[in-house]
Amino acid sequence: MSTTTRKLPPFEPLDPAGIDDLLTADEKAVRSSVRQLCADKVDPYVADWFERGQLDDPRGLAKELGSLGLLGMHLEGYGCAGMSATEYGVACLELEASDSGIRSLVSVQGSLAMFAIWRWGSEEQKQEWLPRMAAGEAIGCFGLTEPDIGSDPGSMRTRARKDGSDWVLEGRKMWITNGTIADVAVVWAQTDEGVRGFVVPTDTPGFSAPEIKHKQSLRASVTSELVLDGVRLPESAAFPEVRGLKGPLSCLNEARYGIVWGAMGAARSSLAAALSYAGERIQFGKPISAFQMTQQKLVDMNLEYTKGVLLALHLGRRKDAGTLRPEQVSLGKLNNVREAIEICRTARTILGANGISLEYPVIRHANNLESVLTYEGTVEMHTLVLGQAMTGQNAFR
Numbered sequence: 001m002s003t004t005t006r007k008l009p010p011f012e013p014l015d016p017a018g019i020d021d022l023l024t025a026d027e028k029a030v031r032s033s034v035r036q037l038c039a040d041k042v043d044p045y046v047a048d049w050f051e052r053g054q055l056d057d058p059r060g061l062a063k064e065l066g067s068l069g070l071l072g073m074h075l076e077g078y079g080c081a082g083m084s085a086t087e088y089g090v091a092c093l094e095l096e097a098s099d100s101g102i103r104s105l106v107s108v109q110g111s112l113a114m115f116a117i118w119r120w121g122s123e124e125q126k127q128e129w130l131p132r133m134a135a136g137e138a139i140g141c142f143g144l145t146e147p148d149i150g151s152d153p154g155s156m157r158t159r160a161r162k163d164g165s166d167w168v169l170e171g172r173k174m175w176i177t178n179g180t181i182a183d184v185a186v187v188w189a190q191t192d193e194g195v196r197g198f199v200v201p202t203d204t205p206g207f208s209a210p211e212i213k214h215k216q217s218l219r220a221s222v223t224s225e226l227v228l229d230g231v232r233l234p235e236s237a238a239f240p241e242v243r244g245l246k247g248p249l250s251c252l253n254e255a256r257y258g259i260v261w262g263a264m265g266a267a268r269s270s271l272a273a274a275l276s277y278a279g280e281r282i283q284f285g286k287p288i289s290a291f292q293m294t295q296q297k298l299v300d301m302n303l304e305y306t307k308g309v310l311l312a313l314h315l316g317r318r319k320d321a322g323t324l325r326p327e328q329v330s331l332g333k334l335n336n337v338r339e340a341i342e343i344c345r346t347a348r349t350i351l352g353a354n355g356i357s358l359e360y361p362v363i364r365h366a367n368n369l370e371s372v373l374t375y376e377g378t379v380e381m382h383t384l385v386l387g388q389a390m391t392g393q394n395a396f397r
């Protein structure tokens with residue numbers, strides 16, 4: 001049948017390229033399930049959480065997320081759902097369409113703390129922690145960043161020294177999602193053998209995790225400092241084999257992949273709010289969506305959103321095929337977060353003064369993305385990763 005006689009599908013304003021056709025039935029099912037959970041358990045409350053700077057009942061929410069298989073969902077065994085990387089990405093997009101803080105809870109739990117134990121831990125560590133973490137019955141955090149050490153983790157000052165058959169940890173970690181409510185912390189520290197990872201139960205004497213207050217971003221998220229004051233651990237608490245930065249950087253790459261998708265969720269939410277508002281707001285006798293400049297903004301936003309989702313989907317397919325390179329994750333993280341922030345800022349201009357109100361999601365997403373832009377590798381770091389890959393020249397120093 002020729003294309004001139006075939007009935008075309010309807011045009012979808014928030015999917016102008018028809019990307020939905022590229023998703024499998026299972027990926028659409030994941031999207032539907034996560035979207036429904038967010039509609040029931042997050043969306044009615046998240047603006048209030050953000051305004052108060054307090055996530056109500058994070059443990060209860062973690063169990064809800066665990067019951068849907070979202071915690072460590074791309075990991076195999078130990079109670080994990082064993083879903084594909086693309087299904088995990090679709091889930092991240094839907095979670096961040098509700099709030100970056102909620103996606104961060106899932107990312108830190110699954111792609112940082114759980115992945116670290118799953119990839120580098122002993123069988124004993126895996127059996128002890130992963131099933132409970134997958135169910136949301138135990139919450140994890142990931143201690144790498146320090147008060148004065150961000151993009152240069154090799155200079156970390158947290159140290160683990162041997163004392164007989166035990167390890168003793170001293171140091172501080174900063175900007176740690178889930179820290180105050182965590183049951184277990186994966187902590188990276190300098191040793192005489194290089195950087196090593198440790199599985200630290202948070203009830204160990206000498207461990208504390210005061211919550212960081214006064215944030216203007218990721219307010220619907222628990223962010224903490226980790227204080228390690230003579231924390232004594234048995235030899236079995238250390239990851240048995242991995243040495244150096246290979247361990248923590250492999251975990252960061254997992255988390256960055258989720259951000260590639262998640263940032264597009266924040267962008268979609270802001271785009272949808274702007275499109276709806278523009279159709280309802282009357283100025284000079286007609287909706288502002290009827291003005292050329294507003295249409296240009298909406299189209300430009302949608303172009304960047306569409307390209308970002310296509311990039312995320314392509315990287316997801318590569319990850320599922322085992323061909324995704326770290327530099328490609330940097331490409332996705334750099335592009336998609338940068339464009340998502342610009343989409344939120346443009347959406348804010350369409351909403352005018354209402355754009356700064358928490359009655360709409362736009363300013364909340366914009367503020368959250370300022371954190372997402374920086375964590376898991378700054379713009380500068382991902383630019384230099386790509387620059388080195390393109391030129392063969394290391395410009396980090």
